[in-house]
Amino acid sequence: MSEAVLTLDGSQGEGGGQILRTALSLSCLTGRPFRIDRIRAGRDRPGLQPQHLAAVRALARVCAAGVEGDAKGSQVLEFHPGTIRPGLHAVDIGTAGSVTLLFHALVYPLALAPAPSTIEIVGGTHVSHSPGHHDLEWGWSPWLAQAGLAVELELRQVGFYPAGGGEIAARIPGGARFRPLDAAERGEIACVRVVSGIGRLPLHIAERQRDRALERLRRDRDLLQGARTEGEIVPARSRSPGTFVTVAAELASGPVTFTALGAKGKPAERVADEACDALFAFLATRGVVDGHLADQLVLPMALAEGGSRLRIERVTRHLTTNLDVVRRFLGTEWRLDAAEGEESALLEVQGRRL
Numbered sequence: 254m255s256e257a258v259l260t261l262d263g264s265q266g267e268g269g270g271q272i273l274r275t276a277l278s279l280s281c282l283t284g285r286p287f288r289i290d291r292i293r294a295g296r297d298r299p300g301l302q303p304q305h306l307a308a309v310r311a312l313a314r315v316c317a318a319g320v321e322g323d324a325k326g327s328q329v330l331e332f333h334p335g336t337i338r339p340g341l342h343a344v345d346i347g348t349a350g351s352v353t354l355l356f357h358a359l360v361y362p363l364a365l366a367p368a369p370s371t372i373e374i375v376g377g378t379h380v381s382h383s384p385g386h387h388d389l390e391w392g393w394s395p396w397l398a399q400a401g402l403a404v405e406l407e408l409r410q411v412g413f414y415p416a417g418g419g420e421i422a423a424r425i426p427g428g429a430r431f432r433p434l435d436a437a438e439r440g441e442i443a444c445v446r447v448v449s450g451i452g453r454l455p456l457h458i459a460e461r462q463r464d465r466a467l468e469r470l471r472r473d474r475d476l477l478q479g480a481r482t483e484g485e486i487v488p489a490r491s492r493s494p495g496t497f498v499t500v501a502a503e504l505a506s507g508p509v510t511f512t513a514l515g516a517k518g519k520p521a522e523r524v525a526d527e528a529c530d531a532l533f534a535f536l537a538t539r540g541v542v543d544g545h546l547a548d549q550l551v552l553p554m555a556l557a558e559g560g561s562r563l564r565i566e567r568v569t570r571h572l573t574t575n576l577d578v579v580r581r582f583l584g585t586e587w588r589l590d591a592a593e594g595e596e597s598a599l600l601e602v603q604g605r606r607l
Contacts, residue, residue: 548575
């Protein structure tokens, strides 16, 4: 007899698309069907939008799932997973929807599959309200390697809003066995790297972004503990104009990254300032990882055998919502020693290997 359908409220907590993406990933992993109601009910455009539909259909292909309610604007979805299928999985979101958020949903079922896989995703690689590709490659993937999963990432083309058309590829070895993470203390800063990216705009804009970021970092060398700084410019192929700055700090515990995006009429120096300000705000706490990265590490910690500890920059509603969805599927126990909105919290997760 198949396991009972788990019912989720898509408007709970943070109330966004992450509830859906986490549920899809965990449903494939556990074989447990779920129903989600009131999907994104409190958003300006409630229900499933193209980027969410792309996630539903991609995960359905990965685990041969039966799906009901996969239509634009739908606020109710039912998902019945089958067997995970490793191999090549290519997805075109069709908009500038985030390729990195979709990747996070796809990677864990394929990581635990018995054979290697390749993921190719077309969409937005550097768009608002999501990590950019360099956050994925420089910030997230080294932590996954610590947890036991070595993912090989490739940026083939940059995708800015509104045209999208960016492409990433990832090679996943399969057969992963996740290890607990233990990072309660930050340690020293070895290096801070800056990448200034630009597409379909004059190169001097990228140079101004890089130079401003390096100026800010060198001005605050004391806060950076005297760490060396270095910068590079990435002229990118893209369908529409855009810029970004990613600042990556290599800490003894592991890396953190902060990305800011350009926009029409937004000075290059302001883009650099936003990325640097985010780094400095993080360094003013005792956090080992920033709030966004903490959310992205919940699943590998939950899938590891044993207890993980991670000191996070700030407790966000996004994090606690994600933790609650994981607990519904896996029975995972977790604890935070600070309330929502508070800084420098210790997150403890008692994982369960599937």
